[in-house]
Amino acid sequence: QVQLQESGPGLLKPSETLYLTCTLSGHSITSDYYWGWVRQPPGRGLEWIGTIYHSGTTYYNPSLRSRVTISIDASKKKFSLALTSSTAADTAVYYCAREKGTNMLTRAIDQWGQGTLVTVSS
Amino acid sequence: ELTQPPSVSVSPGQTARITCSGHALPNQFASWYQQKPGQAPVLLIYKDSERPSGIPERFSGSSSGTTVTFTISGVQAEDEGDYYCQSADNTGTVVFGGGTKLTVL
Numbered sequence: 111q112v113q114l115q116e117s118g119p120g121l122l123k124p125s126e127t128l129y130l131t132c133t134l135s136g137h138s139i140t141s142d143y144y145w146g147w148v149r150q151p152p153g154r155g156l157e158w159i160g161t162i163y164h165s166g167t168t169y170y171n172p173s174l175r176s177r178v179t180i181s182i183d184a185s186k187k188k189f190s191l192a193l194t195s196s197t198a199a200d201t202a203v204y205y206c207a208r209e210k211g212t213n214m215l216t217r218a219i220d221q222w223g224q225g226t227l228v229t230v231s232s
Numbered sequence: 233e234l235t236q237p238p239s240v241s242v243s244p245g246q247t248a249r250i251t252c253s254g255h256a257l258p259n260q261f262a263s264w265y266q267q268k269p270g271q272a273p274v275l276l277i278y279k280d281s282e283r284p285s286g287i288p289e290r291f292s293g294s295s296s297g298t299t300v301t302f303t304i305s306g307v308q309a310e311d312e313g314d315y316y317c318q319s320a321d322n323t324g325t326v327v328f329g330g331g332t333k334l335t336v337l
Contacts, residue, residue: 146326155329156318161324214324216261218261218318
């Protein structure tokens with residue numbers, strides 16, 4: 111059974127870097143899936159942040175590209191998110207996720223972590 | 233960009249339809265997710281109309297031009313929640329619609 115678990119600080123100050131890690135269990139991180147991050151501000155909709163393939167190839171939301179880095183440690187079955195220069199607008203529930211798809215166009219998120227609330231506040 | 237109606241209301245047993253519009257949809261596939269309060273989203277439909285295993289047949293999807301439609305046949309009270317469409321382009325970018333709140337009257 112595939113399980114994804116987010117971990118990281120729940121509170122940070124403006125301008126700090128947000129770091130989150132997702133630990134995968136019950137599945138191989140080097141299988142033919144993509145691994146990504148999605149966030150949801152309180153009371154609002156879903157926003158895709160970015161995705162990584164086990165080869166290290168990354169894809170980022172154009173609106174966040176300048177501040178986002180997603181990395182993967184296949185040996186530890188973990189992938190991570192770093193978001194620099196945080197502001198209150200980055201306050202959200204952050205989900206790590208598994209994306210399936212035979213090509214770029216068919217990607218869909220078929221497994222989600224439970225989500226972790228990150229608050230940016232002074 | 234994907235555009236969804238903010239809300240849809242339907243009586244139990246009726247059919248609910250939620251649309252998602254985007255100029256690029258004729259060349260992309262859409263997925264649909266259900267999210268209930270305090271929970272992670274759940275994938276209901278992918279590649280416009282395919283259902284993952286375990287998803288009831290009363291959930292379906294279709295595509296026509298710049299609009300994709302998600303349909304729930306025989307709506308039940310437990311179907312109340314937020315629904316999101318999602319697509320991806322060939323550069324690797326994923327986008328979600330703004331979400332639709334389904335109310336079962």
